[in-house]
Amino acid sequence: MQNKSRQFVSFMTLFKKETYRVFKLWPQTILPPLITSSLYFLIFGTVIGSRIKEVQGVPFLLFMVPGLVMMSVIINSYMNVCSSFFIAKFQKSIEELLVSPISYHSIIFGYTLAGVFRSMCVSLFIVLISKSFISYDFHNLVYLTLFSVLTAVLFSLIGLINAIFAVKFDDINIVTTFVLTPLTYLGGVFYSIDQISSSWKFFVLINPIFYLVNGLRYSFLGISDVAVGQALLVLCFSIFVFYSISYTLLKKGVGLRP
Amino acid sequence: MSALVIENLNKTYSNGRKALVDISLSIDKGDFYAVLGANGAGKSTLIGIVTSLVNKSSGRVSVFGFDLDRQVDDVKKSIGLVPQEFNFNIFERVQHILENQAGYYGVPPEESREKIERYLKLLGLWEYRNEMARNLSGGYKRRLMIVRALVHSPKLLILDEPTAGVDVQLRKNIWSFLEELNKEGMTIILTSHYLEEVEYLCKNVAIINRGEIALKSSIKNLNHYLPTKTYIFSVDHSIDTKKIKEHDNDFHLKSIDRGTFEVTLSSKVSLNDVFSYLEEEKIKITNVKEKGNFVENVFVKLTKGDHAK
Numbered sequence: 001m002q003n004k005s006r007q008f009v010s011f012m013t014l015f016k017k018e019t020y021r022v023f024k025l026w027p028q029t030i031l032p033p034l035i036t037s038s039l040y041f042l043i044f045g046t047v048i049g050s051r052i053k054e055v056q057g058v059p060f061l062l063f064m065v066p067g068l069v070m071m072s073v074i075i076n077s078y079m080n081v082c083s084s085f086f087i088a089k090f091q092k093s094i095e096e097l098l099v100s101p102i103s104y105h106s107i108i109f110g111y112t113l114a115g116v117f118r119s120m121c122v123s124l125f126i127v128l129i130s131k132s133f134i135s136y137d138f139h140n141l142v143y144l145t146l147f148s149v150l151t152a153v154l155f156s157l158i159g160l161i162n163a164i165f166a167v168k169f170d171d172i173n174i175v176t177t178f179v180l181t182p183l184t185y186l187g188g189v190f191y192s193i194d195q196i197s198s199s200w201k202f203f204v205l206i207n208p209i210f211y212l213v214n215g216l217r218y219s220f221l222g223i224s225d226v227a228v229g230q231a232l233l234v235l236c237f238s239i240f241v242f243y244s245i246s247y248t249l250l251k252k253g254v255g256l257r258p
Numbered sequence: 259m260s261a262l263v264i265e266n267l268n269k270t271y272s273n274g275r276k277a278l279v280d281i282s283l284s285i286d287k288g289d290f291y292a293v294l295g296a297n298g299a300g301k302s303t304l305i306g307i308v309t310s311l312v313n314k315s316s317g318r319v320s321v322f323g324f325d326l327d328r329q330v331d332d333v334k335k336s337i338g339l340v341p342q343e344f345n346f347n348i349f350e351r352v353q354h355i356l357e358n359q360a361g362y363y364g365v366p367p368e369e370s371r372e373k374i375e376r377y378l379k380l381l382g383l384w385e386y387r388n389e390m391a392r393n394l395s396g397g398y399k400r401r402l403m404i405v406r407a408l409v410h411s412p413k414l415l416i417l418d419e420p421t422a423g424v425d426v427q428l429r430k431n432i433w434s435f436l437e438e439l440n441k442e443g444m445t446i447i448l449t450s451h452y453l454e455e456v457e458y459l460c461k462n463v464a465i466i467n468r469g470e471i472a473l474k475s476s477i478k479n480l481n482h483y484l485p486t487k488t489y490i491f492s493v494d495h496s497i498d499t500k501k502i503k504e505h506d507n508d509f510h511l512k513s514i515d516r517g518t519f520e521v522t523l524s525s526k527v528s529l530n531d532v533f534s535y536l537e538e539e540k541i542k543i544t545n546v547k548e549k550g551n552f553v554e555n556v557f558v559k560l561t562k563g564d565h566a567k
Contacts, residue, residue, distance in 0.1 A: 258312055
């Protein structure tokens with residue numbers, strides 16, 4: 001069998017296994033983010049949001065939708081890859097991959113695309129839930145697809161890198177708790193940069209997630225605090241950097257081969 | 259052609275521990291080879307390097323002529339590994355574990371199913387194919403790992419303690435299964451703590467002690483490495499212990515009980531000398547067996563003291 005078709009079979013095997021895991025563990029992978037998002041829509045959108053005036057010319061509930069979708073893309077893609085890869089390491093089933101001729105590219109693609117798959121499933125459900133609260137149309141579907149898929153790719157890669165270095169279960173939660181969640185909440189999910197004081201603006205502007213949230217907000221609503229093309233470029237560059245890091249770590253066997 | 263050639267292999271772990279020191283080894287195609295050593299001697303490190311689970315510090319490894327550094331994919335395709343510890347996802351079903359493993363080697367499910375069915379039936383796992391792996395007993399898990407190592411049709415099978423923790427009946431089943439594979443031409447490398455297993459199955463052996471090769475030999479020539487051999491004789495009546503003393507220079511006899519005694523021979527003395535002596539004394543032998551196991555005796559001699567550590 002040709003090497004390329006053999007590698008495709010290897011990649012598809014890993015991808016199918018990882019996506020099957022997403023469905024099999026749906027009470028852990030799909031349901032919790034849907035419940036959390038529904039609560040956000042209910043409390044911040046309907047109960048509190050009705051008392052908040054429009055933000056950048058749109059109702060607060062609608063302003064919040066892209067931010068919540070981006071939040072779920074980031075957390076779900078990251079967690080899916082990080083937990084799955086770490087558990088495979090923990091129970092040593094990762095050796096099934098290491099002894100086989102599956103390429104490092106196939107391993108990265110297999111895990112990353114499964115992370116993208118989960119985050120897209122969750123995001124789709126969140127969009128459907130949001131539409132039951134408020135009616136809207138998408139401003140730019142191409143940007144919407146690009147921002148959501150590329151963000152999922154980026155955070156899947158970050159999850160993979162974290163799992164490669166992780167030695168105990170606590171290590172996979174540290175980044176979520178102390179980095180991703182604070183950066184996401186402070187990344188403009190619930191507010192526009194115009195609404196905060198100039199002293200805080202600096203911290204918002206150095207937060208990379210702020211650009212992702214605004215990119216997706218532009219795709220949804222046609223409004224943004226940043227230049228969308230620039231955000232997309234940074235996103236692509238970040239993917240290139242983190243992909244290269246993942247590949248190098250796997251090739252050297254860091255955290256995998258003593 | 260050699261199935262496996264290892265030249266000047268060294269491994270030093272990041273904590274400074276030298277696990278392998280200048281190991282060189284050549285295993286012929288079709289061989290059934292044992293690698294023995296006390297716990298921590300370096301066996302698993304050696305297997306880990308050959309199967310790409312451990313990075314080597316220096317040296318060269320080639321499998322069926324494929325170089326590990328330059329042709330790693332060909333090396334990986336040639337090897338099937340049964341590791342010491344269970345290393346599959348216990349929440350997956352048996353069939354899925356096997357199909358996925360074949361898939362990682364580039365074998366699509368429609369091609370691997372027939373082979374999986376054959377091996378599952380041969381090892382008595384067929385009826386458990388839809389069971390979750392965690393529900394299998396230790397013996398079945400061990401067999402699952404053997405089938406998993408074979409799904410991509412390797413030419414070299416490496417088994418690290420394949421019968422650890424399995425009952426006697428199952429161990430014999432696994433032995434005959436491995437014998438069949440070897441007869442079909444598969445090269446097999448085995449590590450085991452059951453030295454009678456090694457004596458029964460293997461043609462050649464290497465003993466590793468503290469990361470170095472202490473001995474390489476065929477199993478049948480291992481006797482040469484023992485200065486003495488001990489046998490237990492059962493006879494039809496008790497023997498005169500005073501007369502035994504007279505033969506102390508040739509062989510040493512020690513009475514165990516009435517009708518049973520132990521004979522220790524130096525490697526220069528033949529067992530025929532003992533038979534002749536007993537015949538002269540008109541003592542009828544009812545049974546003779548070797549005390550312990552000669553592989554075990556060589557192993558203990560070469561790795562003396564390391565077990566305690």
